[in-house]
Amino acid sequence: MPEVYVHAVEGRSIEQKRALVKDITDAVVRHFGAAPDRVMVQIVESPAHNKAKGGVLFSDR
Amino acid sequence: MPEVYVHAVEGRSIEQKRALVKDITDAVVRHFGAAPDRVMVQIVESPAHNKAKGGVLFSDR
Amino acid sequence: MPEVYVHAVEGRSIEQKRALVKDITDAVVRHFGAAPDRVMVQIVESPAHNKAKGGVLFSDR
Amino acid sequence: MPEVYVHAVEGRSIEQKRALVKDITDAVVRHFGAAPDRVMVQIVESPAHNKAKGGVLFSDR
Amino acid sequence: MPEVYVHAVEGRSIEQKRALVKDITDAVVRHFGAAPDRVMVQIVESPAHNKAKGGVLFSDR
Amino acid sequence: MPEVYVHAVEGRSIEQKRALVKDITDAVVRHFGAAPDRVMVQIVESPAHNKAKGGVLFSDR
Numbered sequence: 001m002p003e004v005y006v007h008a009v010e011g012r013s014i015e016q017k018r019a020l021v022k023d024i025t026d027a028v029v030r031h032f033g034a035a036p037d038r039v040m041v042q043i044v045e046s047p048a049h050n051k052a053k054g055g056v057l058f059s060d061r
Numbered sequence: 062m063p064e065v066y067v068h069a070v071e072g073r074s075i076e077q078k079r080a081l082v083k084d085i086t087d088a089v090v091r092h093f094g095a096a097p098d099r100v101m102v103q104i105v106e107s108p109a110h111n112k113a114k115g116g117v118l119f120s121d122r
Numbered sequence: 123m124p125e126v127y128v129h130a131v132e133g134r135s136i137e138q139k140r141a142l143v144k145d146i147t148d149a150v151v152r153h154f155g156a157a158p159d160r161v162m163v164q165i166v167e168s169p170a171h172n173k174a175k176g177g178v179l180f181s182d183r
Numbered sequence: 184m185p186e187v188y189v190h191a192v193e194g195r196s197i198e199q200k201r202a203l204v205k206d207i208t209d210a211v212v213r214h215f216g217a218a219p220d221r222v223m224v225q226i227v228e229s230p231a232h233n234k235a236k237g238g239v240l241f242s243d244r
Numbered sequence: 245m246p247e248v249y250v251h252a253v254e255g256r257s258i259e260q261k262r263a264l265v266k267d268i269t270d271a272v273v274r275h276f277g278a279a280p281d282r283v284m285v286q287i288v289e290s291p292a293h294n295k296a297k298g299g300v301l302f303s304d305r
Numbered sequence: 306m307p308e309v310y311v312h313a314v315e316g317r318s319i320e321q322k323r324a325l326v327k328d329i330t331d332a333v334v335r336h337f338g339a340a341p342d343r344v345m346v347q348i349v350e351s352p353a354h355n356k357a358k359g360g361v362l363f364s365d366r
Contacts, residue, residue, distance in 0.1 A: 001284055001358060002313040003247050004329075007103060008337060009306070014232055016336050018240055023332035024309075025238030031325040032317055036237045040245055040284075042190060043233040049075055050104040053306060054097045055086030057079055062131070062175060062345060064308050065146075068225060069124040073154055081153040085126075088145035092138050093130060101306060101345075110197055111226040114123060115219045116208030118201055123223055125186050129347060136293055140301055147299030158298045162184055162223075164251060165294040171319055172348040176341045177330030179323055184253070184297060187268075191246040191276060199275050206271035207248075214264040215256055236245060258354055262362055269360030280359045286312060287355040 002028055003040045009058055010045035017043055063089055064101045070119055071106035078104055124150055125162045131180055132167035139165055185211055186223045192241055193228035200226055246272055247284045253302055254289035261287055307333055308345045314363055315350035322348055 004024055012020075021041040028039045049059040065085055073081075082102040089100045109119040126146055134142075143163040150161045171181040187207055195203075204224040211222045232242035248268055256264075265285040272283045292302035309329055317325075326346040333344045353363040 001356075002311055003284065004312075005310045006333070007308040007310075012337055014240075014242070017232060018243065020332055020336040021235035021240060022238045023336065024329055025235065027325055027328035027332065028311070031321050031328065032313060039237065040247065041235045041238075042229055044105075044227075044229070045233065046103055046105070049078060050106065051306075052082035052086065052102045054100065055083045055102075057075075057082060059075075060079065062173075064129040064345065066127045066129075067124055067150070068126075069154060077153050081149055084149035084153065085146055088142055088149065089128070092142040092145065093134055101308065105227075107225055107227070110200060111228065112123075113204035113208065113224045115222065116205045116224075118197075118204060120197070121201065125223065136301075136303070139293060140304065143296035143301060144299045147296065161298065162186065163296045163299075164290055166288075166290070166349075167294065168347055168349070171322060172350065174326035174330065174346045176344065177327045177346075179319075179326060181319070182323065184295075186251040188249045188251075189246055189272070190248075195276055203271055203275040206275065207268055210264055210267035210271065211250070214260050214267065215252060234245075258362075258364070261354060262365065265357035265362060266360045269357065283359065285357045285360075286351055288349075288351070289355065 001038050001040075002032060002034055003042070004028065005042050005044055007044045007046065009048050009051055062099050063093060063095055064103070065089065066103050066105055068105045068107065070109050070112055123160050123162075124154060124156055125164070126150065127164050127166055129166045129168065131170050131173055184221050184223075185215060185217055186225070187211065188225050188227055190227045190229065192231050192234055245282050246276060246278055247286070248272065249286050249288055251288045251290065253292050253295055306343050307337060307339055308347070309333065310347050310349055312349045312351065314353050314356055
């Protein structure tokens with residue numbers, strides 16, 4: 001609490017994820033005054049054929 | 062913006078997904094006045110053993 | 123089932139919402155083979171000061 | 184309607200899931216007065232390398 | 245962790261909500277082996293004019 | 306794309322929100338390689354009587 005969900009097309013490395021959740025957590029602690037241990041961040045990955053922009057699947061671009 | 066999430070049990074074909082995201086995007090553009098390129102649609106698929114109706118998993122039906 | 127969530131900045135009329143949920147429901151029935159009465163659509167509205175693009179709140183644009 | 188989403192790190196057995204969705208559905212029926220057949224429960228599983236607490240991925244703990 | 249989201253049309257009393265979050269939390273603790281203090285439950289309420297079944301808004305039923 | 310949702314109990318100021326969405330957006334750009342204008346951040350606020358930890362509503366704490 002707070003809980004943060006990041007929706008992205010799959011394909012990022014573990015290093016990218018590790019760095020992202022660290023920086024997002026720090027931002028929530030700094031600006032929302034949350035205790036670090038209370039901040040949850042979840043990356044919700046989606047295959048490119050399950051996500052679209054402008055009505056076109058990312059797998060069709 | 063807007064962002065649309067469709068939660069469904071897995072198993073639809075790429076053709077079904079392609080058609081669905083196209084028509085949903087068109088509906089958002091037509092009724093909410095959004096620029097097409099700004100509309101995001103994501104299909105969030107779930108295995109049948111992770112979703113239930115009436116307290117019974119779809120994999121148990 | 124399926125369940126559809128549309129995230130948008132608040133301000134659309136009831137007529138716009140009525141038309142959008144109708145067309146989205148039709149699209150899910152047509153392409154995913156769902157029974158109409160099983161399709162749920164929810165519009166999740168957000169105040170302009172709670173949503174951002176490019177790191178800038180919509181209320182600051 | 185209502186719709187319930189349970190976000191958890193992956194790894195629970197089908198028996199655990201079956202019991203959880205049953206008890207959550209019963210609770211929604213009992214306290215919110217919903218018809219059982221109208222209650223949807225979905226378990227959204229996440230790999231341990233996609234979820235973090237305190238800025239640290241569960242796969243790094 | 246886990247995090248539970250209950251989507252419902254607005255109108256339940258505080259007593260109903262208090263009872264629901266208690267029983268859902270107990271179910272998650274019992275079946276998923278989570279520490280009680282780690283279980284988050286959030287009720288996401290929606291006005292009747294923002295939610296539809298079968299393509300018809302709840303406010304139009 | 307990506308889309309970020311921050312779930313929190315209501316009560317933060319516009320300054321806190323402005324700072325948070327800026328820093329989260331910067332983190333997504335830096336670590337996930339997204340174009341800034343493509344990053345959406347939404348703060349989903351909840352009244353204290355709609356959110357619970359350990360089975361107890363925040364309004365009862």
